[in-house]
Amino acid sequence: EPEVTQTPSHQVTQMGQEVILRCVPISNHLYFYWYRQILGQKVEFLVSFYNNEISEKSEIFDDQFSVERPDGSNFTLKIRSTKLEDSAMYFCASTADKLVAKNIQYFGAGTRLSVL
């Protein structure tokens, strides 16, 4: 079964540093998402991406965040200057393009970001 893959599984960084989290969505999917889950809390929507541009973004997704699809397979989330409160699990997800199938989201295993 095809999977969404995320790298690295764990990223440790110093406060103020830039980090890039990487995702490879399922190959024939066209909608991509980033979510964040602070330890013990719910999954929070960050941003959705379609046709090489941001489709929707939440209040969490401020100017410190950006997303990019640099090539035909990768989908990245960049945090420019990390803060302690950015420490969380970050999940990438993708959905297909067909009207019904695009509702079903497939999640990656997540990247645990630890900001020290």
Added chain:
Amino acid sequence: GENVEQHPSTLSVQEGDSAVIKCTYSDSASNYFPWYKQELGKRPQLIIDIRSNVGEKKDQRIAVTLNKTAKHFSLHITETQPEDSAVYFCAWRPGNQFYFGTGTSLTVIP
């Protein structure tokens, strides 16, 4: 912002009993309501979903019911087993983003 309320936040049941988790949403435009199971340290996994033109859907021991008038949908797990222990999240989709509930930590006591 959009909101979905999920209750209860924790639930303990004896093995073999049923568990029910309920979510209430605010925007009637949503037409897709999934449930996710998240085991400790793992990714959310879709376990069942329902679309707005259906009132109930069942898959073996798991069922979901939708009441569009009251704007709530519920997850029902029958004959619970210890491996059902996890955090369960409801979600809904008004537009092109998913909102998740606050989660229910289910513990099935052997």
